[in-house]
Amino acid sequence: MTTAHAEASKGTLPHEPEKATAEGRNKVLAFWLFLGGEAVLFGTLFATFLALRNQTNDGPSANELFHLPLVAAATFLLLVSSLTSVFAIQAMHRNQPALLRNWLLVTVVLGAAFLGLEIYEFSEYIRHEKFGMTTSAFSSAFYTLVGFHGAHVAFGIVWIAVLIGQLSYKGLTVVTAPKIYVSAMYWHFIDVVWVFIFTVVYLLGKVG
Amino acid sequence: MDWITTVDHKKIAILYLWAGGIFFGIGGLEAILIRIQLIKPMNTFLDAQTFNELITMHGTTMIFLGVMPVIFALMNAVIPLQIGARDVAFPFLNALGFWTFLFGGILLNLSWIMGGAPDAGWTAYTPLSSSSYSTTHGVDFYTIGLQIAGLGTLIGGINFLATIITMRAPGMSFMRMPMFAWATFITSAIILFAFPAVTVGLVLLTFDRILGANFFETSGGGNPVLWQHIFWIFGHPEVYILILPAFGIISEVIPTFSRKRLFGYSSMVFATILIAFLGFMVWAHHMFTTGLGPVANALFSVSTMLIAVPTGIKIFNWLFTMWGGQVRFTTPNLFAVGFIPTFTMGGVTGVMLASAPADFQFHDTYFVVAHFHYVIVGGLVLGLFAGLHYWWPKMFGRMLSEHLGKWTFWTFIIGFHMTFFVQHFLGLMGMQRRVFTYLPNQQFDLLNLISTIGAGLMGVGMLFFLANVFITSRKPADAADDPWEDGRTLEWTISSPPPEYNFKQTPLVRGLDAFWKEKTAGHKGMTPSEPVGSIHMPSATVHPFLMSVGIFIAGLGFMFSRDDFGNSFMSFLFNNYIVTALGLLITFGSMLMRSLFDDHGWHIEPEELEGR
Numbered sequence: 001m002t003t004a005h006a007e008a009s010k011g012t013l014p015h016e017p018e019k020a021t022a023e024g025r026n027k028v029l030a031f032w033l034f035l036g037g038e039a040v041l042f043g044t045l046f047a048t049f050l051a052l053r054n055q056t057n058d059g060p061s062a063n064e065l066f067h068l069p070l071v072a073a074a075t076f077l078l079l080v081s082s083l084t085s086v087f088a089i090q091a092m093h094r095n096q097p098a099l100l101r102n103w104l105l106v107t108v109v110l111g112a113a114f115l116g117l118e119i120y121e122f123s124e125y126i127r128h129e130k131f132g133m134t135t136s137a138f139s140s141a142f143y144t145l146v147g148f149h150g151a152h153v154a155f156g157i158v159w160i161a162v163l164i165g166q167l168s169y170k171g172l173t174v175v176t177a178p179k180i181y182v183s184a185m186y187w188h189f190i191d192v193v194w195v196f197i198f199t200v201v202y203l204l205g206k207v208g
Numbered sequence: 209m210d211w212i213t214t215v216d217h218k219k220i221a222i223l224y225l226w227a228g229g230i231f232f233g234i235g236g237l238e239a240i241l242i243r244i245q246l247i248k249p250m251n252t253f254l255d256a257q258t259f260n261e262l263i264t265m266h267g268t269t270m271i272f273l274g275v276m277p278v279i280f281a282l283m284n285a286v287i288p289l290q291i292g293a294r295d296v297a298f299p300f301l302n303a304l305g306f307w308t309f310l311f312g313g314i315l316l317n318l319s320w321i322m323g324g325a326p327d328a329g330w331t332a333y334t335p336l337s338s339s340s341y342s343t344t345h346g347v348d349f350y351t352i353g354l355q356i357a358g359l360g361t362l363i364g365g366i367n368f369l370a371t372i373i374t375m376r377a378p379g380m381s382f383m384r385m386p387m388f389a390w391a392t393f394i395t396s397a398i399i400l401f402a403f404p405a406v407t408v409g410l411v412l413l414t415f416d417r418i419l420g421a422n423f424f425e426t427s428g429g430g431n432p433v434l435w436q437h438i439f440w441i442f443g444h445p446e447v448y449i450l451i452l453p454a455f456g457i458i459s460e461v462i463p464t465f466s467r468k469r470l471f472g473y474s475s476m477v478f479a480t481i482l483i484a485f486l487g488f489m490v491w492a493h494h495m496f497t498t499g500l501g502p503v504a505n506a507l508f509s510v511s512t513m514l515i516a517v518p519t520g521i522k523i524f525n526w527l528f529t530m531w532g533g534q535v536r537f538t539t540p541n542l543f544a545v546g547f548i549p550t551f552t553m554g555g556v557t558g559v560m561l562a563s564a565p566a567d568f569q570f571h572d573t574y575f576v577v578a579h580f581h582y583v584i585v586g587g588l589v590l591g592l593f594a595g596l597h598y599w600w601p602k603m604f605g606r607m608l609s610e611h612l613g614k615w616t617f618w619t620f621i622i623g624f625h626m627t628f629f630v631q632h633f634l635g636l637m638g639m640q641r642r643v644f645t646y647l648p649n650q651q652f653d654l655l656n657l658i659s660t661i662g663a664g665l666m667g668v669g670m671l672f673f674l675a676n677v678f679i680t681s682r683k684p685a686d687a688a689d690d691p692w693e694d695g696r697t698l699e700w701t702i703s704s705p706p707p708e709y710n711f712k713q714t715p716l717v718r719g720l721d722a723f724w725k726e727k728t729a730g731h732k733g734m735t736p737s738e739p740v741g742s743i744h745m746p747s748a749t750v751h752p753f754l755m756s757v758g759i760f761i762a763g764l765g766f767m768f769s770r771d772d773f774g775n776s777f778m779s780f781l782f783n784n785y786i787v788t789a790l791g792l793l794i795t796f797g798s799m800l801m802r803s804l805f806d807d808h809g810w811h812i813e814p815e816e817l818e819g820r
Contacts, residue, residue, distance in 0.1 A: 022374070025374065026297045026298065026370050026374055029370050029373060029374060030297065030298065030366050030367070030369070030370040033366050033369050033370065033400060034366055036400055036401065037362060037366070037400045037401065037403070037404045038404065040400075040401050040402075040404040040405055041404035041405075041407060041408055044404065044405045044408040044409070044438060044441075045408055047437075047438075048408070048412065048423065048434065048438070051431060051434055052423065052429065052430065052431065052434070055422075055428075055429030055430065055431070056429065057422065057428050057429040133415070133419050133420065133421050134419070134420040134421060134422065134428070135422075135428075136422055136428055136429045137422040137423060137425070137428055137429035137430040137431070138429065139422070140412075140415065140416075140421035140422045140423050140428075140430070141423065143421075144411070144412065144415060144421070144423075162800060162803055162804070163803075165804075166803065166804060170806075175806055179803070
């Protein structure tokens with residue numbers, strides 16, 4: 001009651017600004033559909049990886065390659081970034097643009113840290129383990145699946161960074177809110193995909 | 209310039225029609241060349257390499273660049289009108305989808321003049337399509353061109369899904385939606401779940417060829433059968449992406465010209481959904497002979513045969529719609545009625561092929577060629593002709609000539625059966641597909657001659673259609689709002705061609721076949737569901753075009769990134785991915801601009817509406 005009253009007194013933004021306009025609702029719906037397509041995309045990559053994961057062609061195998069502590073750290077960063085993006089959306093729903101911006105910044109920083117660890121991991125494999133794209137069918141499948149996810153993370157970082165910029169000079173409106181909401185959906189999706197990658201690629205590679 | 213920046217779904221429909229029509233013409237010429245080569249045994253008209261390139265490009269062009277864009281043309285022209293919407297949900301994306309399709313198609317066809325077309329068949333089976341067996345850039349054009357064009361299709365699919373879910377006129381529940389809108393809805397859903405699979409397949413093949421990855425290279429531990437699985441988990445649903453819109457068109461045309469409502473509307477809806485669902489379950493029936501084993505073969509065999517059930521429901525419903533109706537054989541209805549037996553024949557051979565043991569005999573013979581041409585030409589192309597003749601007055605404001613239309617129909621359908629009916633027997637007698645010539649005196653000679661003459665006749669049918677279009681375009685645009693006089697759905701309630709805002713007032717839908725319902729109640733038009741008000745319109749924009757140009761440049765850059773040009777500057781540009789980066793910069797720059805500068809569109813005010 002009190003929060004609703006507070007909002008009404010500010011009179012600037014509806015409670016769920018991302019769904020306040022028809023354009024906004026369309027955008028959210030279409031983005032759900034798009035994520036359905038993305039799920040098929042990653043599903044196909046996972047299927048490919050599972051089919052080829054033991055085809056090491058005398059190159060390094062998953063068990064020799066992976067260092068779980070590093071991957072666990074990366075996982076931790078990404079999972080937390082998903083949480084901070086939830087905080088961002090909550091701040092948006094409470095119409096607190098400054099807090100929203102800060103949480104988005106934290107999300108981007110965590111995402112960048114994750115990406116940094118992934119780049120470090122890949123470069124270690126290539127330099128020290130002689131494990132490149134051309135080494136084996138397993139390596140091709142590994143780099144393609146994990147790399148596709150990494151490219152999604154990179155795209156998400158740039159996207160959310162642009163939105164932060166936009167937020168600072170346009171403010172939080174019914175036009176910017178759906179964009180932010182949709183980018184948060186995207187970020188959660190990336191996170192979910194990573195959970196599968198952690199399980200199917202890394203855990204199964206170590207113990208499976 | 210107007211055409212480059214337009215976001216109006218009706219103009220985008222015309223763009224799709226033009227581009228699709230031109231690619232269709234290219235694919236048709238390729239087909240004629242193939243048939244000339246096969247007119248007699250041991251012919252030397254073409255060499256084997258050219259023949260391989262022609263069959264590959266014929267299949268690829270026809271499916272991805274010929275018929276799909278024409279389907280999209282009709283969807284764009286009709287769907288917002290049929291559901292009573294002012295536009296699609298995302299006009300900007302609609303334009304983007306068109307331009308990425310066009311530039312993907314151009315990239316693919318550039319292969320003819322840039323060192324060899326793809327030559328591994330339209331299915332690009334590995335290892336035939338691997339860099340060890342296909343040494344030109346042909347398959348690279350295939351993978352990257354299709355990737356870009358596929359992006360456009362996916363965008364279009366998502367757009368139509370969102371449009372149909374959210375933008376239907378008040379009163380139009382899902383079960384009051386016209387069948388073509390239903391077909392578009394389900395087709396878009398199939399696109400959404402099938403295209404990402406081929407996206408991945410094409411990426412993997414590109415990586416194999418350009419980055420030296422090992423997905424399908426047995427020497428590196430890869431698996432060529434994996435390609436077939438990925439290709440067909442997309443490729444089989446693709447068949448339904450093609451045929452369901454044709455089903456939708458037939459379900460519009462036949463009731464209109466029978467003056468009866470569609471028989472069994474709800475069973476038609478559920479049959480469509482069921483076909484789409486089963487379409488995803490049967491991909492391995494393309495792979496019976498790869499050695500999946502009897503259990504897999506049996507399962508895929510049975511699930512494939514199941515599809516005949518909902519399809520049969522549809523066939524009978526069309527027949528029952530005509531039963532007792534006042535049937536008028538206008539050109540659109542001729543095509544629609546011609547569709548029914550022709551498509552049924554394709555369906556019957558489909559059941560034959562679905563039987564795994566029989567398939568071991570039919571596999572890779574002309575029987576298969578005959579089957580899928582009966583489905584795609586005898587089904588889809590006849591359906592598209594029906595749809596084009598039916599909606600032409602709505603799209604362009606001009607009636608196509610009935611006289612020439614009938615010439616088109618008869619030459620085309622006689623030519624079609626002459627071409628492909630005999631191929632069943634050629635296949636049963638053992639003539640292989642994909643082979644550029646055959647030995648004399650195997651009883652193949654006469655039937656091949658007949659087949660080639662038939663192909664020529666189909667070409668003549670196309671010429672009649674083109675002449676019809678050309679002559680019609682010279683006439684004044686004076687088609688009535690409801691030119692067939694028995695229009696049943698909302699598109700016939702507004703002028704031909706429609707104003708850019710479609711509906712001055714969104715109509716109120718009170719039942720299935722909304723317009724027909726009002727007519728039988730004695731009303732002249734629809735009851736509006738809102739007062740006349742200011743109409744919001746999206747602004748024209750050049751960004752979709754620029755984004756597509758960027759992707760096109762990036763694709764070319766990536767494709768030639770490993771080449772030695774002999775010119776150090778060119779090698780520098782390509783080998784360091786500078787061209788690729790430049791292309792991506794254009795695309796992402798455009799996206800950034802689009803994101804940073806909001807475009808709120810413009811309004812058409814009520815005074816202006818009344819003025820017209």
